[in-house]
Amino acid sequence: MKRILEGIQVTVIVSVFVVLVGCVSWQVITRYALGVPSTVTDEIARFLFIWLALIGGAYTYGQGRHLAIDVIPMMMTGRARLIIEACITLLVASFALFVMIWGGYQLVSRTLDAGQISPSLQIPMGLVYLAIPFAGVVILAYAVVALIELARGRLPMQLINDAPPVE
Numbered sequence: 789m790k791r792i793l794e795g796i797q798v799t800v801i802v803s804v805f806v807v808l809v810g811c812v813s814w815q816v817i818t819r820y821a822l823g824v825p826s827t828v829t830d831e832i833a834r835f836l837f838i839w840l841a842l843i844g845g846a847y848t849y850g851q852g853r854h855l856a857i858d859v860i861p862m863m864m865t866g867r868a869r870l871i872i873e874a875c876i877t878l879l880v881a882s883f884a885l886f887v888m889i890w891g892g893y894q895l896v897s898r899t900l901d902a903g904q905i906s907p908s909l910q911i912p913m914g915l916v917y918l919a920i921p922f923a924g925v926v927i928l929a930y931a932v933v934a935l936i937e938l939a940r941g942r943l944p945m946q947l948i949n950d951a952p953p954v955e
Contacts, residue, residue, distance in 0.1 A: 790850070790933055793926065797847045801840065808836045831908040835916045842923035849880070850930040852944065874938045881931035888924025896921065 811833040819825040848854045861872050900914035934944040 790930070793929060794847070794850065797843060797850075797926065801843055801847060804836050804840045804843070808833055808840060811836065827908045831906055835906070835909075838916060839919045842919045843926070846923040846926035846930070849927050870938050870941065870943070873943065874935060877931050877934045877938065881928055881935070884924045884927040884931060889921045889928065892917065892920030892922075892924055 811829040815826055815829045815833065818829070845854070861869060861876070864872055896914045896917045899917055900912055904913040905911060906913055906916070937944045
């Protein structure tokens, strides 16, 4: 499951990045070569950057390469290490569930109900904000996989290279 999720994320991240680079390049060309900046590509680039940042953040979390203060877990071994890692993972899962998924869903719903649309593209802003609950679902899925590994007495694969052995 994790490999499928990662494969989808990498495909989406690379695709969004390619389109983002194209939009920004076209924006530069229209602004400096043609003298008439494209407002549409500016807005597309802004919205794609939001999606790229959130999906990239979720992917980074799944790879265990996110910014973390891991002084306490790195000092522990054995069962204590597993417990502290599980507590940290539960905090991340709670944030993903309540803030990103539930709160993001509320934001998307209210924005769609209000009929807020983007100035240039004329698309519902709820579609832009949908990146928040989407990334939350991905982060929650990674957290569940990590919790399953921890419950089995193993550190999640992304932690093994840095971790002292669990005894």
